[in-house]
Amino acid sequence: MAKPFQTVDCKNPDCGIPVDPSELTCPKCDTDLHNALSEQYYEIDVAHGGQSREEAKEEIEEGLNTALLYRFKGLKVIHGYGSSRSKRGVIAREASYFMKTIAAVKGYGFTQDGLNRGAHIIDFEQ
Numbered sequence: 001m002a003k004p005f006q007t008v009d010c011k012n013p014d015c016g017i018p019v020d021p022s023e024l025t026c027p028k029c030d031t032d033l034h035n036a037l038s039e040q041y042y043e044i045d046v047a048h049g050g051q052s053r054e055e056a057k058e059e060i061e062e063g064l065n066t067a068l069l070y071r072f073k074g075l076k077v078i079h080g081y082g083s084s085r086s087k088r089g090v091i092a093r094e095a096s097y098f099m100k101t102i103a104a105v106k107g108y109g110f111t112q113d114g115l116n117r118g119a120h121i122i123d124f125e126q
C-alpha cells in the first residue's frame with residue numbers, strides 16, 4: 001500500500017499512545033497489542049479525499065484485507081452522505097451496498113455506526 005499505515009491507540013488507558021498495528025507489544029508500556037486490536041475496528045475514510053466510486057471500492061477491499069491481516073474486530077468505513085444526486089451521495093450509497101454484499105457473502109455482520117449514517121461497520125465476529 002502506498003499510504004502510510006494508520007496507527008491505533010494503545011489499549012492501556014494509562015498509556016494510549018498511537019502505535020503501529022504491526023507491533024505485537026506497545027513500545028512504551030508493553031501491553032499486548034495483539035489482543036488489543038481484536039477489540040477495535042480498523043477505520044478508513046472513502047468520502048473525503050475526492051475518491052471515485054472505483055477508488056472507494058478499492059479502498060474498502062484494501063481496508064478489509066488490512067483489518068483481517070491484523071486481526072481487528074472489523075472494518076469501519078466512513079463514506080459520508082449527501083443528496084442522492086451528489087457525488088458524495090453516490091459514493092455513500094455504493095460503499096454501503098458494496099459492504100453489505102461482502103458481509104452477506106462472507107457471513108460478516110453489517111451495521112450502521114450507531115446513529116452516524118455517514119459510516120457503516122463490517123463485523124468479522126458476527
Ligand SMILES: [Zn+2]
Nearest residue numbers: 010015026029
Ligand atoms: Zn502503551
